[in-house]
Amino acid sequence: MLQKLREKTTSGWLAFVIVGLLIIPFAFFGVNNYFSAQVATWVAKIEVPAPWWQLGKDTREISQDEFRSRFEQYRQRMRQTLGDAYDPRQFDDITVKRQVLDALIEEQLLLIAAERNGVVVPDAVVAREIMNIPAFQVDGRFDQTQYRLLLQSQGMTISGFERQLREDLVRQLLPNQIARSAFVSDADLDAFIRLRDQRRDIDYLALPVPRDVDETVTDEQVQAWYAERTDRYRSPERVTLEYVEIDASNIAVPTTIDEQTLRDRYQEQRARFVEPEQRLASHILIQVPANADAATEQRARDRAADLARQAREGADFADLARTHSDDIGSRNDGGDLGWIEQGLLDADFERALYALEVGGVSEPVRSSDGWHVILLRDVREGEVREFAEVRDALERELLESERERAFSELGGRLLDQTYRDPTSLAPAAEALGLELKRTGPFGRDGGTGIAANPAVIEAAFSRDVLEERNTSGPIELGPNRIVVIRVAEHEPSEPLPLAQVRDRIEDEIRAERRAEAAREQAEALLARARAGEALDVLAAEVGAELRQVRDIDRVTGGLDRAIVDEAFRLPRPAEGEVSVGSVALGGDSYVLLAVSGVRDGDPTALDATFRGALKQQLARAQSAIEVQAYIDALRRQFPVSVAEERL
Structure with a gap:
């Protein structure tokens, strides 16, 4: 069958x-x-509808690896910024993670918008940006060797860096153009000044805590409070660390370099001491689509040739660029590309640029972006720095590199030893002749010495070091200074016995009662004030002093900030009336206040210079609002899905 x-x-x-x-x-x-x-590995994805002539849709994903890399960069940056105030626990908060993810989403949305609007960044603009980066300069001028070596030290290739830079520039172009379009009118400025410089008259009274609060606390109340809040009454979790430290400044290295070695190094790196010729250039780009037909190509070339002719006949090149160039990155600057040296641009572009005399205008030059017309504005001649001029600098570099080499070698040997036995530091310390040190006990808020370092605290309480009892990886304490740690002792957090915290609990119960009674009193008195009762009558009733403060502004000192903020938050009162409100100052402290007078600022009191500066400041604020509105619109246009569980 x-x-x-x-x-x-x-x-x-x-x-x-x-x-x-x-x-x-x-x-x-x-x-x-x-x-x-x-297995889905994205943390966010963006749905991009295909053009009308295509079926389906495109999906852009942000992977877990991309997010983790960016999140770690953010943590490192915040660690450097906050210093001792850095708390690694705050980065476990989903809100912080979403902030980082939202930044990645916005970057992708801006790239999508740029692509759909045909935004491109010419090679010349990328080159200008690279040459203007201070890290790639020596004595204020771009240095090709410095550029190459610095990228190599960061594990980056030139092509990879330039691709990333181009992407960054493309992403920034549309927001930058939107920001440039923001403006503030004189009427807007006057309205702002009237609000900013507004002054107000207020009456206020600090409310005393009600006298009839029950201060009696029973055993049953203490026990119930303790049972409901046991996690609040715990001993701090603490660790004691063993560690070994390597500090390059304590490593013995030679103090001088022999002359022949210095001369050999100079010859090896001679290209580094040659400052190449640089040319100051401007250009006009007539963009040509990648799939353009022959007729479109010819029209673009003819247009570029006509612009070159006009420039040679005396037309202002910068005006031509502002009017006709398709390079929105340099167009508003009259086509300015800054100082350029060979090796950064399209080969045909460079050949045309270096064939010009100062003031000369090229014939149309084709690149991957389209047709360029180039103006050479100035030339910086190249020069060679002789051995005697750079000898001392070479010696310092060699001595420092020797120290770094010794530091790197010793650090590598330490890591090898700890990888062989990740459960103990003693063998590594003994093999390398390093001192095995020990911290005192400390909690998640840190201690003294290396225990005050946020990176050490984070590593000490990490799963791998605390729970698995492995040695840490190298932790950077500063330039050429690392430490490797291991948890020697661990004191877990434990509930404190009721007898030990009884007094504290009784105080907290009484404080809560006082705060609740103060809140109820403030709400009742506010309702009566809004119904028309005068503050002086209410002040007399509760035994408080009514204070009058006149002519305060938004930055008035001597008053609690919360009182000033509430005074300017309340509505302008009608003629002969007051606006009343209350302020919670924390705990059982409340203030009742009334605004009795409002006087707007005077726009005519500011001189033209100050008005101009303030107008620019407001325009920058307005531009930030408009850019964010544009990004919000992109979020509505392109649906975004987020997988928070993968963050």
Whole structure:
């Protein structure tokens, strides 16, 4: 029977039906889906509708690896910024993680918008940006060797860096153009001044705590409070560390370098001491689409040739660039590309630039972006720095590199030792002749010495070091200074006995009662004030002093900030009336206040210079609002899905 079925299914109409049924799912889902599980690794994805002439849609994903890399960069940056105030626990908060993810999403949205609007950044603009980066300069001038060596030290290639820079510039172009379009009118400025410089008259009274608060606390109340809040009454978790430290400043290295070695190094790196010729250039770009036909190509070239002719006949090149150039990165600057040296631009562009005399205008030059017209504005001649001029600098570099080499070698040996035995530091310390040191006990808020370092605290309480009891990786304490740690002792957090915290609990119960009674009193008195009762009557009733403060502004000192903020938050009162409100100052402290007078600032009191500076400041604030509105619009245009559970 099986043989008959086999024969029927390998020939004839039944075989065609079965094969057809199999083809359909394979065609839609692919063979791989039948043999491998698909595990989603994205933390966010953006749906981008395809152009009207295409079917389907494009999906841009932000992977877990991308997010983790950016999040770690953010943590390192905040660690450097906050110093001793850095708390690694705050980075476990989903709100912080979402802030980092939202920044990545916004970057992708801006790239999508730039692509759909045909935004490109020419090679010349990328080159200008690179040459203007201070880290790539020596004595204020771009240095090709410094550029290459610095990228190598960061594990980056030149092509990879330039690709990333180009992407950054593309992403920034549209927001920058939106920001430039923001403006503030004189009427807007006057309205702002009237609000900013507004002054107000207020009356206020600090409410005393009600006298009838029950201060009696029973054993049952203490026990119930303790049972509901046990996690509040715990001993701090603490660790004691063993550690070894390597500090390059304590490593013995030679103090001088022999003359021949210095001369050999100079010859090896001679290109580094040659400052190449640089040329100050401007350009006009006539962009050509990648798939342009011959007629479109010719029209673009003819247009570029006509602009070159106008420039040679005396037309202002900067005006031509502002009017006609398709390079929005340099157009507003009259096509300015800054100082350029060979090796950074398209080869044809460079050949044309270096063939010009100062003041000369090129024929149209084709690049991947389109047709360029180039103006050479100035030339800086190259020069060679002789050995005597750079000898001392070379010696310092060699001595420092020797110290770094010794530091790197010793650090590598330490890591090798700890990898062999990740559960102890003693063998590594003994093998390398390093002192095995020990901290005192400290908690998650840190201690003294290395225990005050946020990175050490974070590592000490990490799962790998605290729970698995492994040695840490190298922790950087400063330039060429590292430490490797291990938890020697661990004191877990434990509930404190009730007897030890009884007095504290009784105080907290009484404080809560006082705060609740003060809140109820403030709400009741505020309701009466809003109903028309005068503050002086209410002040007399509760035994408080009514204070009058006149002519305060938004930055008035001598008053609690919360009182000033509430005074300017309350609405302007009608003629002969007051606006009343209350302020919670924390705990059982409340203030009742009334605004009795409001006087707007005078726009005519500011001189033209100050008005101009303030107008620019407001325009910058307005530009930030408009850029964010543009990004919000992109979020609505392109649906974004987020997988918070993968963060």
